[in-house]
Amino acid sequence: MANGVDAPASNSSPSKTFHDVLIVGGGAAGTTVASLLKRRQPGLDIAVIEPSKDHWYQPAWTLVGAGAFDVEKTRRPTQSFIPRGVKWIQRRAIGFAPTENRVDLDDGSSVSYGSLVVALGIQLDWHKIEGLEATLGKNGVSSNYRADTAPYTWKCIREFQGGRALFTQPAMPIKCAGAPQKILYMAADRFKTRGLNADMSFFTPGAAIFGVPFYAKALDKVVASYGITPKFGHNLVAVDGLRRRATFDVTIDGKTTREDSGFDFLHVVPPQSAPEVLKGSPLADAAGWVSVDKQTLRHTQFSNVFGLGDCTNTPNSKTAAAVRAQAPVVAANLLSAREGSELQARYDGYASCPLTTSVGRIMLAEFAYDGVVTPSFPIDPRVPRRAYWWLKKSYLPSLYWQMLKGSLGPDWHAARTFPEAVPAIHP
Numbered sequence: 001m002a003n004g005v006d007a008p009a010s011n012s013s014p015s016k017t018f019h020d021v022l023i024v025g026g027g028a029a030g031t032t033v034a035s036l037l038k039r040r041q042p043g044l045d046i047a048v049i050e051p052s053k054d055h056w057y058q059p060a061w062t063l064v065g066a067g068a069f070d071v072e073k074t075r076r077p078t079q080s081f082i083p084r085g086v087k088w089i090q091r092r093a094i095g096f097a098p099t100e101n102r103v104d105l106d107d108g109s110s111v112s113y114g115s116l117v118v119a120l121g122i123q124l125d126w127h128k129i130e131g132l133e134a135t136l137g138k139n140g141v142s143s144n145y146r147a148d149t150a151p152y153t154w155k156c157i158r159e160f161q162g163g164r165a166l167f168t169q170p171a172m173p174i175k176c177a178g179a180p181q182k183i184l185y186m187a188a189d190r191f192k193t194r195g196l197n198a199d200m201s202f203f204t205p206g207a208a209i210f211g212v213p214f215y216a217k218a219l220d221k222v223v224a225s226y227g228i229t230p231k232f233g234h235n236l237v238a239v240d241g242l243r244r245r246a247t248f249d250v251t252i253d254g255k256t257t258r259e260d261s262g263f264d265f266l267h268v269v270p271p272q273s274a275p276e277v278l279k280g281s282p283l284a285d286a287a288g289w290v291s292v293d294k295q296t297l298r299h300t301q302f303s304n305v306f307g308l309g310d311c312t313n314t315p316n317s318k319t320a321a322a323v324r325a326q327a328p329v330v331a332a333n334l335l336s337a338r339e340g341s342e343l344q345a346r347y348d349g350y351a352s353c354p355l356t357t358s359v360g361r362i363m364l365a366e367f368a369y370d371g372v373v374t375p376s377f378p379i380d381p382r383v384p385r386r387a388y389w390w391l392k393k394s395y396l397p398s399l400y401w402q403m404l405k406g407s408l409g410p411d412w413h414a415a416r417t418f419p420e421a422v423p424a425i426h427p
Contacts, residue, residue: 017109017110017111017112018111018112018113018114019045019046019047019087019111019112019113019114020044020045020046020113020114020115020338021037021044021045021046021047021113021114021115021116021117021334022046022047022049022103022111022112022113022115022116022117023046023047023048023049023116023117023119024049024093024103024116024117024118024119024120025048025049025050025118025119025120025121025309025311026048026049026050026052026055026078026081026082026088026119027050027055027119027121027309028309028320028323028400028403028404029119029121029308029309029310029323029326029327030048030050030117030119030309031048031055031081031082031404032323032324032327032403032404032406032408033117033119033308033327033330033331033334034046034048034082034083034086035081035083035404035405035406036327036328036331036406037331037334037335038083038084038085038086038406039406040331040335041335042085045087046083046085046086046087047086047087047088047089047111048082048086048087048088048089049089049091049092049093049103049105049111050078050088050089050090051090051091051092051106052078053077053078053079053090054075054076054077054078055075055076055077055078055080055081055404056074056075056147057073057074057075057076057397057400057401058074058175058176058320059176059319059320059396059397059400060073060074060393060397061074061144061145061146061147061150062144062150062176062179062182062183062186062356063356063392063393064144064150064151064153064154065142065144065150065151065153065154065157065183065186065267066153066154066157066183066186066187066190066356066359067154067157067158067190068186068359068393069393071147071150071151073397074147074397075147076401081401081404081405083405083406089105089111091105091106091107091109092105092106093105093106093120093277094106094277095277095281096118096277096278096281096282096283097282098116098282098283098299098301098302098305099282099302100112101113101114101116101304103116113304114304114338115304115305115306115334115337115338116302116304116305116306117305117306117307117308117330117334118278118283118290118305118306118307118308118311118312119307119308119309119311120275120277120278120290120309120311121175121275121309121310121311122173122174122175122272122273122274122275122310122311122318123272123273123274123275123276124145124146124270124272125270125271125272125273126270128270128271129236129237129238129239129268129270129271130237130238130239130247131238131239131240131241132238132239132268132270134241135239135240135241135242136149136268137149137152138152138241139241139242139244140156140241140244140263140264140265140266141239141241141266141268142156142265142266142267142268143267143268143269143270144179144183144267144269145179145269145270153183153267156265156267157187157190157191157265158190160187160191160196160198160264160265161196162196162197162198162264163197163198163199163263163264163265164199164200164201164261164262164263164264164265165187165191165198165199165200165201165263165264165265165266165267166200166201166203166246166261166263166265166266166267167180167181167183167184167187167200167201167202167203167266167267168180168202168203168204168234168236168246168266168267168268168269169181169202169203169204169205169206169269170205170235170236170269170270170271170272171205171206171235171271172206172211173272173310173318174269174271174272174318175272175310175318175319176317176318176319176353177210177211177317177318177319177353178210178353178354178355178365179269180202180204180267180269181202181209181210181219181355182355182356183267184200184202184228184267185222185226185355185356185357185358185427186356186358186359187200187265187267188200188226188228188358189226189358189359189360189427190359192226199229200226200227200228200229201228201229201230201231201261202223202228202229202230202231203231203234203235203236203248204230204231204232204234205233205234205235205251206232206233207232207233208232209223209230210365211317211371212365212367212371212373213371214367214371214373214382214418215355215363215365215367215381215382217382217422218363218382218422218423218425219355219363221422221425222357222363222384222425222427225425225427226427231248233250233251233252234248234249234250234259235248235249235250235251236248236268237249237258239266239268244262244263244264244266245260245261245262245263246260246261246262246263246266247259247260247261248260248261273288274287274288274289274290274311275288275311278290278311282301282302283299283302283305283307285313287313289311289312289313290307290311290312290313291307291312291313292306292307292308292312292313292314294314294315294316294347294349294369295346295347295348296329296333296343296345296346296347297312297314297326297329297330297333297347298333298337298343303337304337306330306333306334306337307330308323308326308327308329308330309322309323309326314326314347314349315349315369316349316350316351316368316369317351317353317367318351319351319352319353320400320403321350321351321352321353321366322349322350322351322352323403324403324408324409324411325347325348325350325351325411326347327403327408328345328408329345329346329347332344332345333345348368348369348374349367349368349369349370349372350366350367350368350374350413351366351367351368352364352365352366352376352413353365353366354388354391354392354396355384356389356392357384357425357427358384358427360386360389361384361385361386361388361389361426361427362384362385362388362389362391362392363381363382363383363384363385363388364376364377364381364385364388364391365381366381366413368413368415372415373415373416373417373418374413374414374415374416375413375414375416376411376412376413376414377412378416380418380419380423381418382418382422382423382425383423383425384425384426384427
């Protein structure tokens with residue numbers, strides 16, 4: 001959904017109780033699909049359920065945390081991206097009844113549909129880390145996963161005078177799996193430029209720095225170049241901001257122990273899960289995610305339901321680039337389904353993760369299902385480049401806002417092969 005800090009829903013109820021296409025979630029995924037459908041069939045009756053009055057460009061929050069982007073430039077009114085002729089229902093969905101083609105809303109009303117698109121995003125479970133909510137945004141504890149605390153990340157980095165700086169990543173899946181590392185490297189670069197003695201560690205429950213080995217080997221070199229200590233098998237479970245202590249569950253060879261670590265600065269990425277409204281619903285799999293075919297994005301049980309974005313169980317990295325690749329597939333296949341035609345469009349699992357290895361250089365990691373390397377350009381994507389910094393800071397924000405209006409821009413990604421040996425890495 002289009003949430004940075006959740007806004008309250010309006011008091012208005014939907015004026016119609018049926019729509020040809022009902023889209024639940026007006027974030028990047030839902031808004032883009034609405035725009036694409038309206039472009040292809042202007043007469044189609046479409047409604048979008050979305051409670052938030054603001055739409056946030058969340059990929060830039062990492063740059064905000066590094067002092068390289070203004071947080072206010074990441075916010076625009078949701079209304080400005082609802083396509084002309086599309087009904088905006090500013091309520092919150094509280095239940096799904098797909099056998100009756102109905103969605104229930106938080107004001108007691110309900111909306112029926114001919115076709116349903118579920119694009120509810122992902123839920124940030126701050127409460128699952130004991131003590132975190134009470135100290136977040138103070139005591140040297142911050143996170144780039146909220147618009148109101150990303151600027152505090154920059155304050156902490158700017159005022160850091162040396163000592164222990166800890167950066168955490170929760171268990172997958174999370175949105176933008178590279179984000180926990182992006183701020184790690186930019187902070188390291190800031191500290192290095194100032195000549196600070198920083199003891200930096202990166203804590204992750206995983207066994208590798210990144211899920212795609214092709215890029216992980218290159219990122220190992222980035223970590224080593226900064227003198228960062230990777231802590232694999234570590235999961236943050238509690239934070240005591242006043243005492244500046246972080247507590248981790250450490251799992252090694254199947255055995256879990258508990259470990260405390262002091263800090264001067266702590267950047268936290270919260271655990272994440274499927275939205276609560278989906279968990280246990282008829283649309284969800286056992287883990288709570290919308291169950292869809294990973295290529296057609298049609299629901300595995302209900303033929304008039306499609307899902308995309310972070311709320312589905314497709315095995316891809318949850319990024320805005322994935323939404324950009326999925327949206328035209330959903331739009332095309334939904335229209336085909338309405339016409340009774342075979343679904344032709346396919347999603348290949350493409351995602352992109354512009355990894356900021358320093359303030360000024362980026363490793364542009366692009367990949368599809370099964371870790372297939374699919375860069376947009378025929379040059380080694382493991383090499384951090386200054387041109388990609390411009391791409392991240394200037395081009396991609398502009399492309400994102402245009403995407404919401406149905407203009408997807410060029411798509412040049414393709415499976416490509418490169419030498420196995422990791423090239424020289426200069427973060």
